Amino acid sequence: MKAVIIDDRYESHALEREEFKKAGAEVVEITNVNPSDDQIVAECKDADAIVVNLAPLGAELLGKFEKCRVIARYGVGYDSIDAAAATEKGILICNVPDYCMEEVSDQALALFMACARQIRFRDASVRKGDWDANGPTPIYRIAGRKFGLVGYGHIPRALHRKLKGFNLGEVLIYDPFVDEDEIKKAGGRKVDFDTLLKESDYVSIHAPLNEKTKHLFNAEAFSKMKPSSILVNTSRGGLVDTAALVDALKSGRIAWAGIDVHEQEPAPADYPLKAMDNVVLSDHKGFYSEEAQADLQQKAARAAAQVLMGEIPASVVNKAAIKK
Known part of the structure; x- marks a missing residue:
């Protein structure tokens, strides 16, 4: 053979x-x-x-x-x-x-923490010689807040397991293909997409990319999110409308974004997210170890x-x- x-x-x-x-x-x-x-x-x-x-x-x-x-x-x-x-x-x-479920869930967690604690901005500030507690946006305590998972396959389940030490207020899960009892047993609350957007302080995307999910995160979706919210995407770049994300970050519609996957890869030289202080970027390496x-x-x-x-x-x- x-x-x-x-x-x-x-x-x-x-x-x-x-x-x-x-x-x-x-x-x-x-x-x-x-x-x-x-x-x-x-x-x-x-x-x-x-x-x-x-x-x-x-x-x-x-x-x-x-x-x-x-x-x-x-x-x-x-x-x-x-x-x-x-x-x-x-x-x-x-x-x-x-x-790579451990690796991608680690990457999502790393991007989330880098945004929540503004690590990229702090690092750049110290290297420039600055020493100032202020930043592009306020920093909030993670404990007690709500974390939203869009999709609940192997990778978000691994992330959910790792989030349990953060003493979150609640984990909200949007996945129409997963039974509510299963999600409840795992310690989450099944919600529809709009509820997840409106209630979550942090949102991590783990959905497949297809005709129905392309640009799932668009201007309308961002308009429903909290101004203090953080978006993390380690799934597929096409799930997020890049132009809408840039507008949402610039206008303060959302606070931060951690992005490992991009609509165009490699990211072009004029990629607008590169110039933004409230974005943490990586080069689609979440899968790797x-x-x-x-x-x-x-x-x-x-x-x-x-x-x-x-x-x-x-x-x-x-x-x-x-x-x-």
């Missing part, structure tokens, strides 16, 4: 090779990060399994894969793969659903190897393909 790793982005694939060795599969690597469709077809036409990072696999490409039984994605999302076409061909799609990367490589390959050994991994996202 043959397993192909598409758009190679790692220094070593020893972990993947070890997993596929258990299934008796040979591993072939497409070593450039942006392979052409012709390259992909040439190697994957007779592949039994594929592990892919960011290369898009549309219906036309999938139609040329003659033997493929499984495509494993390095990550949680799999929107780069045509799931309907894969299902029709009986190709299982697997992801790594618990990938050495341990998370190793887990990702191993778990993606393990799921694909399981299929080659006749097993059904728990991480299959297109269950309808199993029957085919």
Whole structure:
């Protein structure tokens, strides 16, 4: 059997090779990060399994894969793969659903704390020789305040666990797909989106990006938030309307924002958020740690190897393909 790793982005694939060795599969690597469709077809036409990072696999490409039984994605999302076409061909799609949940929740917490305590502004002020308790906005005590989570998957649940030591007044959760009793049992209160915006002092975004959620945080949403509120986004840049966020921060409609993901990446030279004192920025590195990367490589390959050994991994996202 043959397993192909598409758009190679790692220094070593020893972990993947070890997993596929258990299934008796040979591993072939497409070593450039942006392979052409012709390259992909040439190697994957007779592949039994594929592990892919960011290369898009549309219906036309999938139609040329003659033997493929499984495509494993390095990550949680799999929107780069045509799931309907894969299902029709009986190709299982697997992801790594618990990938980087500790890292991204850490990043959200770090951005929140940097905003709440104005660390970026304080650091810059001290380096300039200033020594002044005043800042761009007042600092408020965290204890007793309300924290809003938009989405309640693996990552926000990890963040919720880490927030329990802050003695918050309440954790509000907006996720229409999670049962109210489950949220209550976890120590949160399920609310609708408007209630979360109006009542939360801090809001952390953990929703998927799709047609319904694009620019979920727009001018209307910001108009409902508290002037003292902090927004954190470690999910997808397109969930936030950047122009509306800039206006909200400049006008005092909200107080601070901690942003790890951006509508345009890399951020352009004239990115307006770069010039703002009440914004903390990072370069979409919330996912990263050495341990998370190793887990990702191993778990993606393990799921694909399981299929080659006749097993059904728990991480299959297109269950309808199993029957085919």
